[in-house]
Amino acid sequence: MRHLAVIAALLLLGPGWHLAADAGAPRGAQAVTLTCPMHPDVRSQVPGACPVCGMALVAAHAKSGNDYHVDLETAPHDIVPGHPFRLQLTVRDPRTKSVVGDFAVVHEKRFHLFVVSRDLEHYDHVHPEQEEDGSWAIDLILPRAGSYKIFADFLPTGGTPQVIARPIVTTGFQTDPTSAVASLSPDPSLCDTVAGMSVALELPPRGLVAGRDETLVYHVTDARTDAPVADIEPYLGAWGHSLIVSEDMRHVAHAHPIELVREGDPAAAGGPTLTFKALLPEPGNYRIWTQIKRGGVVATAVFTVGVASAPSNGQ
Secondary structure: OHHHHHHHHHHHHOOOOOOOOOOOOOOOOOOOOEEOOOOOOOEEOOOOEOOOOOOEOEEEOHHHHOOOEEEEEEEOOOEOOOOEEEEEEEEEOOOOOOEOOOEOOEOOEOOEEEEEEOOOOOEEEEOOEEOOOOOEEEEEEOOOOOEEEEEEEEOEOEOOOEEEEEEEEEOOOOOOOOOOOOOOOOOOOOEEEEOOEEEEEEOOOOOEEOOOEEEEEEEEEEOOOOOEOOOEEOEOOEOOEEEEEEOOOOOEEEEOEOOOOOOOOOOOOEOOEEEEEEEOOOOEEEEEEEEEEEOOEEEEEEEEEEEEOOOOOOO
16 A cells, blocks of 8 residues: 555656665765656655656666667668577667677566557567677567568666667668558547457546646457456566557657566466556647557557547647
8 A cells, every 4th residue: 555655745746756876875975966767756865666657766866868879780681571680789888889788677678679560550569688798689570561660769878768769671662752651540449359258448538638747548358258368477677568559650659557466475466457548748649559468368458549639738
């Protein structure tokens, strides 16, 4: 109950709230600011866990507000649809341009990679392996000719969470810039059936509004019996993962349920309700991919939602 009260207080206080500094720190000592990898607005000078998501707080350096650079190479250079190629990513410090080799573990991985086609029809969530030179590499296959974006999601040690986008294009892709641009329409019914589960998305009563920390609630039932599903398995340290991408691919959010996975409990199970929070910065249409694990299978439910402009009076 105490934990729920802390979460409620955080939500009421809003995104500008910071955790209190350690009043017991030695006088004259250099304070080290800690932050949550997933909620950088949560800050403390006391080691511990984020009261929103439960992740361990990590050191945040003053320089960490800059976007890091990500170099991208493919082998072979020309990517042929349906054929494997090797993707190599090198993260560089924004000031020195030196290779960054130290990364914090976030949701059991030090590097998350999302591969999304420009028409928003293809989605993949994978995890490269780090090479001896500090770069990250993985073998991929793109299913068809087209333009894609990769979203590199990582937390440099001493930095802030990064989501860096880089384009890649296959052979056979028509260069007409309008040929692969997504044209989305909000789903008339926000329910998707995947891997024997019916996943229903509940939006706020007023709908989604740009610039607000919105709540997305998923209700998971068995597709055959309609019974509530309460045996969702932890996946990468959470009950689910959502990637939310705007129609123009300019905005992306990686979100997780606020319901926490109990550490050290191998029998822990989640569901039937999963609650995500995400801030969608601009109005328009967005596609959501939400991954849920059950029976050892990771299934992906897909939704398209519309986001309205914030009222001019701010209400």
